[in-house]
Amino acid sequence: MPKRWSIKTEWALLETGPLEERAGFAALGISAYDTWLTAGHDRLLQSVREAPYLSAYHFAEWLAWNWWRLRWEPRKTSLDWELSHAMGSIGGGYVWPNIHILSDGENITLVCKPTPERARTPYxxxxxxxxxxxxxxFESEVDLFIEMVLQRLQDCQVPDCNLRDVWQAVIHERQDPALQQQRKLEAMLGEDPGEMDEVLLRHFLNNAGATGQAALEEIAANRIPGQNVPDIAGLIELGxxxxxxxxxxxxxxxRARAPRGLDTAWKLGxxxxxxxREQERLAPDTPITNDQLADMYGAPHNMLDASGHSTPRLDLSFALSQSDRRSKVLLRSRWEAGRRFELARLLGDYLIHDTSDPMRPATRSDTYRQKIQRAFAAELLSPFLAVDAMLNSDYSMESQQDVAHHFKVSELTIRTLLVNHDRIDRSELGEVGWAHS
Known part of the structure; x- marks a missing residue:
């Protein structure tokens, strides 16, 4: 099977700077599916190049230091996240590509954007x-690239360097199951490896029995940068x-199961x-009623009624199993459309995600599991073929609002469906669109 992405280096001469930087200077190209993400216009040569001259050493060092966060941390809105996921933050005096590396746990998305034209910028x-x-x-290519840079340093007789120390630590952590789990949770919480307060981390890890390990990871991924570590005991008590x-x-x-090989979360959901819908013979253009949705879930009919619910402000919804015949569900939204969508997400999680975890969270994060939930809910409540037929090529905001009102979903749900099916440009979602790859 051909590589779906690669990092290529062609070593070049650099006469000044630290030894490791001189040894690691190269024409560095990143490609994905036969497209060069590093392609650009070279002002000096007045031509388009596939691989600009950069520091492979700096890039390898950045990848090694941020390895856990790149591998497991979903998109978050913070400067700290940018420093760990945006290649433009590497620095060192080089013109780095505008590439963000996003993880949902199952897949890595490389989001590439052009850089603006600036005077005296060579590339x-x-x-x-x-x-x-x-x-x-993603892991195997990063491993290969970092080992290649380390071999280059050895060939150039460069003594011990920071890259070698950091990378050896990452390898050790990946080989130790307990340490691997700790680093993964730190990353999902938005923390650098080994930098989180040990007492807080231990307290959070000790909740795995109450929620289940997978559920704990989903809650960690939902943490808002700068806010407190989630209070699991408080969540369970509230539920x-x-x-x-x-x-x-x-x-x-x-009765049926989605076929294997669906390459993205939204397709599976x-x-x-x-x-x-086919099993239940639901007409595609007829909205699912609140009673129908509640019946599908095994919930009382008044559960989706927005009035009478005084739920405290939450940043997630969840189901909490008590026994084979009892489960508590706490929905975040106070609005009918939001509550319908959240209950549909939890229904999808039960149908798709096989787990014995006591808790099933539906969060705002962009992990693979959460993307599947949102895609399932969107298609269940507002089938794309019916949405597309109703819009009839009119993708104006007004028409999208009408369709959203018809199916009792949010306008964002309709826009996301249109983006995923290539009816409108991904920019219509802004940064949110990255999460639906």
């Missing part, structure tokens, strides 16, 4: 797009006291929703 990057790469392939009682035995089951 301007020109490509615009997003490339989705399986996480395992027990104020959650709506549902009966898992009454929840709908899906959407296809599963289509299977459920």
């Amino acid at each position: 301007r990057y020109i490509n615009d797009g997003a490339s989705v790469i399986p996480a395992a392939e 027990q006291e104020q959650g709506t009682l549902t009966d898992p035995q009454d929840r709908i089951t899906l 959407a296809h599963t929703a289509q299977l459920l």
Whole structure:
């Protein structure tokens, strides 16, 4: 199988600077699916190049230091996230490409944007797009590149350097199961390796029994930068006291399963929703009623009524299993459309994600599991073919609002469907669109 992405280096001469920088100077090219993400216009040569001259050493050092966060931390809005995921932050006096590296846990997305034309800037990057790469392939290519840079340093007789020390630490952490789990959770919480307060981290890790390990990771990924570490005990208490009682035995089951090989989260979620609609013989252009949705989940009919719910301000919804016949559900939104979408997300999670975890979170983060939930809910509540037919090529905001109102979903849900099916440009979603790859 051909590589879906690669980092290529052609070593070059640099006469000044530290030894490791001189040894690591190279024409450095990054490609994905036969497209050079580093392609750009070279002002000095007056031509387009695939690989500008950069410091492979600085790039390798940045990849090694940020390895855990690049591998596991989903997109967050903070300067700290930018420093760990944007190649433009590497510095060192070089003109780095405007590439962001985004993880959802299963896949890595390389989001490439052109750089602006600036006077006296020797190189301007020109490509615009997003490339989705399986996480395992991201890991293997980064490993290969860093080892190649280390070999280059050895060949050039460069003594011990920071890159070698950092990379050896990463390798050790990846080989130790307990340390690997700790580093993964630190990254999902938005922390650098080993920098989080040990007491806070231990307290958070100790909640895995109450939520389940996978659920704990989803909650970690949902942490807002700069805010406190999530209070798991408080969440569980809130769910027990104020959650709506549902009966898992009454929840709908899906007789068919989505085929393997669906390459993105939204396709898996959407296809599963289509299977459920076909099974239940739901007319594509007829909105699912609140009672129908509640029945599918095994919940009381008044659960989706926005009035009468005084849920405290939360940044996630969740289901909390108590027994085979009892489960509590706490929804975040106070609005009917939001509550419908959240319950549909939790339904999708049950149908797609097989786990014995006591808790199932539906969060605002962009992990693979959360993307699947959102795609399932969007397709279940507002089937794309019906949406597309109703819009009839009129993708104005007014028409999108009308369709959203018809299906009782948010306008963002309709826009996301249109972006995922290439009806409108991804820029219509802004940065949110990166999460739906």
